[in-house]
């Protein structure tokens with residue numbers, strides 16, 4: 001119930017950027033989206049998008065983390 005209520009307030013679906021962990025609006029992802037293995041991933045910015053498309057397995061397995 002609480003989750004649904006929050007979704008209504010924020011205006012819809014959000015996804016987690018697999019590179020930096022930020023919450024991204026799936027309707028307006030700043031870095032676009034990328035489909036991999038049947039799952040669509042969303043990115044906060046172009047940098048994260050490029051990082052992920054270079055090595056999706058690295059990020060999905062948790063081996064790779066963005067270095068700040």
Ligand SMILES: [Zn+2]
Pocket residue numbers: 017019020021022043044045048
């Ligand atoms: Zn990001």
